Amino acid sequence: MRKILALVMLLALVAQAKVVVTSPVIKEKKARYSINIVYPQIKSGVNIRVAAAINSVMEKDAQKMAADFRKSYAEESQDMNPEIPDWSFDAGYKVVYETPGILVFRQEGYDYRGGAHGSPITEAFTFDLVTGKRLTLADWYKDGYLKILSDVSRAHLQADKDLLGDPAWIISGTKPDLDNFSVVYPTAKGMLIVFPAYQVAAYASGQPEVLVPYSKLAPVAKPGTPTSP
16 A cells, blocks of 8 residues: 555656756857847656657757848848948747646747847747647647637737727738737646737737637637647
């Protein structure tokens, strides 16, 4: 009986264990531009193969962002006015949701390439901690989930009197198209949608967010969906 109790306690501790994440940096400083990208790498807390799969995705994404920025600079720097401020690319991350089976990284940053202001960067990476697969909404929900996201987010945004910009942006930016919901990730209370600058409001309104309760998505949840009620 004591052995069984000890095993149960051990399994409970394992289930509660937190994933340990380190933060490598891609840092580069040139005459007219700088890059500073902090990205996550899992050190412990999950299966080695799972960690390797997740780490590969996150490292490749960071390297691609840096490479794309360098490429753009190389293509445009020859005609760059000396009075234009130096370019810069900064990005970091935080763990925004974690369960025994799911880990979510939210990536945020700022991409400046001259002009009055740069572009905010936001991306979400949701991983299955059993398989290492990067999860999408289609893994959890059946056809119809985009319409639910569209209806809920449109009603919420239209009721927000603080948003700036043409009201037509909300209609266009919340159509039930996959491209309009590129940044959506699970939280303890529902799916959080982040709308990029200019998609549903003026730049000054930032990146509006809408939380869609899991109860709204329950009718289209697939069996075994970890975020369903």
